[in-house]
Amino acid sequence: MTTSPGQAPALELLAADHYSQYLIRETREIAYVLRQVASHRAMITAYFGKTGEFLLTSVLEITADNRHILLDLGKDSELIGKAMSEGQLLCATQIEKVKIQFVLEQIELTDHEGFPAIRAPLPGLLLRLQRREYYRLAAGTLDSLNCHIPLPGGRMINARVLDISGGGIAIIAPPEGNSLEADKVFDNCRLDLPDSAPVIVSLHVRNIFRMKTRGGQEVMRVGCQLLNLPAAASNQIQRYILKAERERNQYRN
Structure with a gap:
């Protein structure tokens, strides 16, 4: 699946200076949030390139050492090839009304439990933004x-x-x-x-x-x-x- 040509994603992570207070930088916290995404089986829109094309994917696993993330690969070989050639995915998802956005770099093809997958280093930065801007702890x-x-x-x-x-x-x-x-x-x-x-x-x-x-x-x-x-x-x-x-x-x- 793709967006129409020239339609770039409008994501808060692209305005990181404005949303800096909602950025998570600590590796353990990033891994925790991404494991939540996996446990909720949340669908991720992974944008690549300058025209707003995207893959629909999900988190398969965060490695035990918190160093890598694995994503479901999907079946559109042409789209996968384009994404891999870009080498970077801008990922956006949502769980329990909380927006989550992060960038994956150095992406590569791998196997996960016998099926093809995308593997990348854990992102060093993650945006966690509640719909009305804030997540509230009761x-x-x-x-x-x-x-x-x-x-x-x-x-x-x-x-x-x-x-x-x-x-x-x-x-x-x-x-x-x-x-x-x-x-x-x-x-x-x-x-x-x-x-x-x-x-x-x-x-x-x-x-x-x-x-x-x-x-x-x-x-x-x-x-x-x-x-x-x-x-x-x-x-x-x-x-x-x-x-x-x-x-x-x-x-x-």
Whole structure:
């Protein structure tokens, strides 16, 4: 299967400078995400060349040493020949509403369990982008994550985090006397991540509503956007989300 001539893929990975905070560079995390792609049997669109032609494929295996990836080869010999001559595949897929994109280079033909396949070194870079830009980790998988918000007059709110993403957090705050109002910005907030240095962030309050806990206590749920987050801090949050998600999946299995 091919796209029409001249139709190049419009992928976020091609604008890596803009989406740098969603790029994964750590080999073990990349291998983990790609094994998720394999376990979901997600279809991959592998683009090659300048005209937007593509192969439809899937991940067969990530080698035990995390050094190589194997893809299903397909049956269109002419298209396969074109892809191999380019030597590079720009791969895009999606699992559970999360976009995943990566580039494979040094591709070569090989065998996998008696069938032809494509083999390539594990990509050194992978984009993981939730549909609305962020993947959100819910409270059930959080381990006592807290955010400390300085208030006027030297006071401080120590709030429990309900969920977290690369773009924001939701917290639980007391219903009275917290000075949290929609559209307010709070600087120098400290987000405590387990097994990691605290992350200093600015929070833009986007929405507030009252809710009751299972015990009947009334609290405020406050949704906040993370403002001007440095790339290093964003990567730190993304690493925490990936680690927590990986541990949750291992517990379920």
